[in-house]
Amino acid sequence: MNILVTGGAGYIGSVLVPKLLQAGHAVTVLDNFMFNQPTLAECCSYDAFQVERGDCRDQATMERLVAKADVIIPLAALVGAPLCKIDPVGAQTINQDAVEMLCRIASKDQRILMPVSNSGYGIGEKAKACTEESPLRPLSLYGVTKVNAETAVLQRENSATFRLATVFGMSPRMRLDLLVNDFTYRALRDRAVVIFEGHFKRNYIHIQDVARVFLHALENFEAMRGRPYNVGLDDANLSKLELCALIQRHVPGFTYLEAPIGEDPDKRDYIVSNARLASTGFVTQWSLDRGIRELLKGYVILRDSRYGNV
Template identity: 60%
Template sequence: MSYNILVTGGAGYLGSTMVPDLLNAGHKVTVLDNFMFKQTSLNHVCNNPNFSVVKGDIRLEKVMAPLLKKADIVIPLAALVGAPLCNLDPVGATTINHDAITLMIKLLSKEQIVLMPTTNSAYGTGDENNFCTEESPLRPISQYAIEKVGIEKELMQRENAISFRLATVFGMSPRMRIDLLVNDFTYRAVNDRFVVLFEGYFKRNYVHVRDVSRAFQHAIVNFDKMKGEIYNVGLSEANVSKKELCETIQKQIPDFVFLDAPVGKDPDQRNYIVSNAKIEATGYKTSMSLDAGIAELIKGYTMIKNTQYGNV
């Protein structure tokens, strides 16, 4: 079945992978994005007659209201994502990550479907045995996670909504993010050949960007049996520590060196093991391993280098 889908922030890291997948599945997709990073990540779908694009701000009712009226499904990806960016602009983080979504929920009819990405960083930190399911207490540390927890509570008062608590995403995308942990460590391995770890035993869960897109597509097809629920979305084989992640990268880049710092703390104190059994019970399975994602990143970093200044 084909739907009219509105994807806010659709030119971002997730959206620029997800939007082509939705178009390939036969849906009509409208992207609303402010293009704050001057990205051209959707150039390759402009020839598709089922693709529409609007440049605008999700915080403005006059922008959102007419677009929402046409949508069967809304996928609100637009956000200031991650703790560092939210710390740089805490007012913007609140107005974009919370207030704009509250406005969107107010404008929606009961029949419209919302597939919302939240974050498993809401589980916070614990000891090395801190195993988390969707029922576990939420202990968000960063403003980003706190805002996402608040929005999830509002969202789940709707029957026609699903919240996906995403693991830390990795992999190549048309709008690349090198700051995400697997992407960052692999970039350092390719270009610097070393990394210094702070609290290298801290664990978290990871998931490939393509598998995130597949989770949303899976929910569209299976919405009636999945609606009204919260799901962790991650690669179950990738609940790994930072040290274990480096060891995995080292298998493909043998001269990569990583050292545990004898002093100092990681400002990101997340440490947890996450269960993805609930979404897997609906028939969803990940397709991209950590090894495959790292191999993909190594190829990608042959083509790109994250430098604004300098002659080499």
């Protein structure tokens, strides 16, 4: 298939795009390369790979690129409540308005596969898992824009959305601000972390399994279209304190404590059921333990010491 991926040089795209090419698809990436990341350099050896520097909000650019696509995967977004708070105009225009524009210019025969966030569930009900039928209660601008964008995508017949749990794992365009990645890095480098809202639970998913979900959906699209899917690990509905205890088993000497030093703007405190996705035949391959082992190896290579003297 001819696949257009916006934001394809980001954290998820840098893992997904090579997998799409390896599977034999032709891939065009549109990205503004705001972090000057060379993460898709290896993809340039594929004749079926094309890349363009540009903005997903530019309608003329999108109309030209969408016209050539069988499938569009809109990854371009300002991800996370803190970044959206810094740039609320960018959050609105990239996370929501650009997706709504895409839905207008795409033909009914073109497929859209879009990742969103399960942070849209907000504060869940105690001991009751959030399913795709649970009410969406987004609290931050990030959550609101992603929920509204998902609504626009699912109004089309030829679409599916993926409500991603908190993603973790190594990527060529690495993010150290994601919870598992952050805590594992602090465990290795600082040997300590201070936690707020330590009993808040959330779900997790490895970035390799996120990429595999898109490939799975391409292969099973007729059975999956028109619906949202939670994407997470059923055995990883864990609180922050439980996550730290798990990391501690991999990093002896790591200590952690809880203090009222902050709060989650999305108030993410819920457990999630991923049964709908499992019913399509998808099986995750990466546990939290495996992902933490991967991160610890990756952090031997990656050191965020740009601003230190030692």
